[in-house]
Amino acid sequence: MSAATPIRILIAGEGAIAGIHLQALHEIGGAEVVCVAGGVAADTAAFAAQWGIPEYSQDFAASLARDDIDAVILASPSPLHAEQASAAIAAGKHVLAEIPMSLNLSDAERLSAEAAATDKVCMVAHTxxxxxxxxxxxxxxxxxxxxxxxxxxxxxxxxxxxxxxxxxxxxxxxxxxxxxxxxxxxxxxxxxxxxxxxxxxxxxxxxxxxxxxxxxxxxxxxxxxxxxxxxxxxxxxxxxxxxxxxxxxxxxxxxxxxxxxxxxxxxxxxxxxSSFARQDAEFLAAIREGRTPESSFAACLPTMxxxxxxxxxxxxxxx
Incomplete structure (x- = not known):
């Protein structure tokens, strides 16, 4: 991917941590958040307006199926991380999942195996x-x-x-x-x-x-x-x-x-x-360079x- 081409991102979640990721992405540049998939309709609409995101939805699966999205940042509630990460990998998207990647070891092992089977960047926000x-x-x-x-x-x-x-x-x-x-x-x-x-x-x-x-x-x-x-x-x-x-x-x-x-x-x-800017910049750089990022799913599995x-x-x- 050309350095001049923005990486098109779907962000899942409209809460506090989602805003921190948006602030980091604005700071580093090189990405365009094209949609936010949230949980509460009014809060999702307000989040999209606050950050100038052109589209918003409460349907993560439908948003994930869009062909104008390259990568997903999961800033959703912790219990959703494993399910949403697995769906994003299956959809062929690059994934940055907020910590923790899952709430149990079995899901973490499954996700790491799924990440190993794809050529997409799969990273956990071990900030x-x-x-x-x-x-x-x-x-x-x-x-x-x-x-x-x-x-x-x-x-x-x-x-x-x-x-x-x-x-x-x-x-x-x-x-x-x-x-x-x-x-x-x-x-x-x-x-x-x-x-x-x-x-x-x-x-x-x-x-x-x-x-x-x-x-x-x-x-x-x-x-x-x-x-x-x-x-x-x-x-x-x-x-x-x-x-x-x-x-x-x-x-x-x-x-x-x-x-x-x-x-x-x-x-x-x-x-x-800042730590979030350095972290999200690593995610974007790994996508552009086609390499394994710091804090990949595999690198974080021993901690789980x-x-x-x-x-x-x-x-x-x-x-």
Whole structure:
């Protein structure tokens, strides 16, 4: 595909994460979102108007069948990712699926096999792999400039009722393990190129209405001996998102969003660009160059196996 030809995209979902992808695509250019397939009619129409998308629909299958669409970004509710990704692969489209690719290991294995059988780009939005602070830490670790001893990750939201990051009501229930812990488990394995982590953890009480554990702690140990401690809560008031403390032989470094600081608060030099822009640019570049992207379905499958081990140990999902 010529670099001058925009990649025509269908985006599934009209919620908060869909807007973040649209902002990233506007920032990097090279793509045209031709349709949004949403879940709530009024919200989908408003989303299309806000972002100047010419067409909108509530029929994902019909939108997917259009011949003027090259690629699909799945920014839909987590329970829909596996089904929609499978349909997009079958329709011959390139796919960028929001994290998680699925909510269980069996669907992840099936999707990875389907992706392996196509020549299309199939990628998962494991955004931490594209976040500048973590990219810089991976570089330092690989170069022997930083020897990681302990990664401490804190993931916080206040979600005692079904609302998204902007406080709008949700029709589906989020998951601390398969969604939010997925980011940090994958990050640790990716940083150290080690998918054979030792894992353990525990989950707190289930919410009486939402039916999900609202707090978790997870431990990881790499073959090198490096440790990771993950603390996650849907009960926390304060700044939302992931906070990362890298404790190493040479320094202690703090990563939050696209910034990296040392223990005294001094900003560190990191690659330019927001994590979502870098991630979505990788998706478009892999399509144009006909290559496997970073965070392909196959590359993310080992993380799903680790989550399955944690799920069985913690009793998050009935088996």
């Amino acid at each position: 931490r792999r594209f976040s500048a602070p973590h990219v810089e830490l991976k570089r330092r670790i690989a170069a022997g400039e930083f020897h990681l001893q302990h990664l401490v990750a804190e993931t916080y939201f206040l979600r005692r009722d079904n609302r998204n990051m902007f406080g709008k009501p949700r029709s589906w229930t989020d998951c601390l393990l398969w969604h939010h812990a997925c980011h940090s488990v994958d990050l640790f394995a990716w940083l150290l190129d080690d998918a054979e982590l030792e894992v353990w953890g525990s989950a707190g009480p289930r919410h009486p209405e939402l039916g999900i554990p609202m707090d978790m702690n997870i431990g990881l140990r790499a073959r090198s001996g490096a440790m990771a401690s993950l603390v996650l809560s849907f009960n926390n008031r304060g700044p939302i998102g992931g906070h990362y403390r890298y404790i190493g032989e040479e320094a202690t470094l703090l990563a939050y969003r696209d910034e990296l600081k040392d223990h005294e608060g001094v900003l560190q030099s990191v690659p330019a660009g 196996r680790l989550l399955d081990k944690l799920d069985r140990a913690m009793g998050v999902t009935p088996h």
